[in-house]
Amino acid sequence: MPSLFKRSLLPKLRGFPLTADAIEVLSGAAEFRRCLLENIAQAQHRIYLVALYLQQDEAGQEVFDALHAAKAARPELEIVVMVDWLRAQRGLIGAGKQPGNSAWYQAMTQAHPTHVPVYGVPVQTRELFGVLHLKGFVIDDSVLYSGASLNNVYLHKFDKYRFDRYHLIHNKPLADSMQHLVEHGLVASKAVHRLDLPNLPTTRSLRNDIGDLRSRLKHATYDTTAGQAGIGGLSVSPLLGVGKNNPLSRVICELIASAQQQLTLCTPYFNLPLPVTREINRALARGVKIDIIVGDKTANDFYIPPSEPFRIIAALPYLYEISLRRFAKRHQRMIDSGQLSLHLWRDGDNTYHLKGMWVDERYTLLTGNNLNPRAFRLDLENALLIDDPQGQWLAPRRSELAEIFRHATRIQGYQQLQTLVDYPEAVGKFLRRVSRVRVERLLYRIL
Template sequence: MLLTFKYSRKNKQYLLQLPKIAQIPANIQTLYSPQSFCETLLKTILTAKYRIYIVALSLEQDQGGKVILDALYQARQFNSYLEIAVLVDWHRAQRSRIGSHNNYANAADWYFHMVKAHPGIEVPVYGVPINTREALGVLHLKGFIIDDQVIYSGASLNNVYLHQQGKYRYDRYHIIRNLPLADSLLSYIKQQFFTTPAVNRLDIPTRIKRYQIKHYTKLLRQSLRDTCYSYKGSATLNELAITPLVGLGKQSILNQTIYQLICTVNTKIILCTPYFNMPRLLMQNLVAQLRKGKMIEIIVGDKTANDFYISHDKPFKMINMLPYLYEMNLRNFLYRLQRYIDNGQLTVRLWKNGENSYHVKGIWVDNEWLLLTSNNLNSRSWLLDLENGLLIHDHYNQLYLQSKQELSFIRTYTKVILHFNQLQSIAEYPTTVRKIIYRLRPILIDRLISKLL
């Protein structure tokens, strides 16, 4: 017991020693729905005074994406001195979204069309290649920087994230007014992306080819592995404070902090992830905490709340296997730990609400630490993608009511799993799915797929 306490104190010391930016409690606002997020984002864009930087995995050519890009052009038209830029993943922007039927071959074609439709109004869109191929890493940074605010959400900019046309993809949404924090995030973006030949405009008639920037992409990836946010962390341990974290690869400071968060739990940890495909290290840490008597709550999306899930009456593609692979992981996890479910230490909730989907991620520890993050807590986020996060230290529970309300909304459409048999076994899957699983398992290709997607 003494040894356990010693290690827990060491882990907490790591968190306490991280440099922190002071935060005024009244300047953090939590939103609880995609409609509120969309409305607030549009309002903030249209009232921006001196800068707008939109960083997202994708800005898609659909109703949701068009609303945002139109607002950016409108804001620039009203204020010609506005500093503005959009950064999206270079690979994702140059292919059609799986299952989409847009008028343009890819989003980049649409960006160029918007330039021609708005002569004299500059809203540059840049493509950021995190690796030479999309399957090996994407731009997964979050945080829209508008004046002195950071609008932090895991949402991309398209119909489902902005709740257009009757469907939504549920995420987390926070508005943080904090000039040093916004400056820190923006300084990283400018230093890493606007100083390298790997990053180029997408809204132009002739776009650069992948092979032309292959060398620069590799150099950028190495730089991203070695660089963190730069800021003056002057907050004391008695203040509400935020530590911005960014990283790429297994040894990143973001991954280290997630590890330390799990290790430092004193009473209870709450963890949200859209895909149950955690790295082995995190799985081992969670099991170790259960053995020490700690309480753990995991809120994960049902397989039908995965954006790759399709109903049985539609054509099935290999990509549609993913929700089943994630459910298999979860069922095996619960099978091993059923005794902790029975004694009340482990609570697992499945989120499901009709045809809507789930994209919530984050960690709450002992009502003292909150992590807002782009990291899906899966193998791909841990190893391949460029991720970031905001670690909030709330020693005096100044955000307790907001956190409680947010968790209440997240739990609204969940059901508690009391036994692993409540999840389907392979034998209960559709015939097509069963056949593919039985073919893949002998060569372990299912594990590779789950790491890359």
């Protein structure tokens, strides 16, 4: 099919060849934790962990202890932990004034003779306008990729879990490429500093360096010189993106535009960017069957039960539901015909954090990108695109989708979704106020 884009990126992507058994789909958050800890314990020469945050809780402590134990057993082991600079220096939302995880990192460094550096990446001078949202753990010659961060709920340490996607890919060129970006594109920057050492510089003092880092990242790419374009078989391509019209955002739109039979899309926060909505509408017009799986508002990680005191952050799941209802109403005819299926995921008190796309029986996109305006413009994002033109990896792909759909319920019509009058009084009052002062559109752009 000829490309609809004047400067199409998809056909030019360079990828690393794979065998079908080189990609393992892990069964859930508990399995992800087990796999991560086992691989850390067995690591021989490098561990690079990149996540939005490493939390000071039982699961976070378990990961940190495993890193120090691995370093003690093999002093030559290279270990780098990378998290968002601003997120690490504040407490949990709604938990009052707290020192943040950086104080814990410093205490851990003081308490251990082993060297496990934790670097903070400032993507912007304020967290609201951009964070480090890169995903992927490089351990020796493998990449453990998930949208999850590192804490109790993401790692299913106790009763509750936050459902994500979990893939272990055994591929040295991919691991080398992802390490190279962290080492040379991030750690080497003047804006990036260790959070586990005392006397941190202020974000204000780093303003110029942060601006320089962001400018450089807008032109940065993963090194794929060891790969090739047009492989013809199973392959994986790493993608990077930050800022308006970045390569990752463009490839996402091209993937939707390439769909001919089936498109499946997951996002925890239903707030699609205009370019994505446009390509979905075009795909529906050409007869593509589309499934969109989002979390029920009660499965949103910002959801607060009405029985608890209201905080502004608690309005977010309702904003996403309003957005979903509008979308469903506009496309009700497609829902009635079965061409468009909207699904709500819910499993008890657990939460939903899935992102990604499945296009026809060829492309699978693994990403932390939430497919929202913030991901398309503000945060530093990445993804792994698995291209399977010969159908070598269909069985594991179908198994993952089946597990995702297991707790998903199809919406028959937009009327099933609640409206403002159905919401808790405090939520309704807040949403009416922001609607009156026309702040709603701004919120959709940055949240």
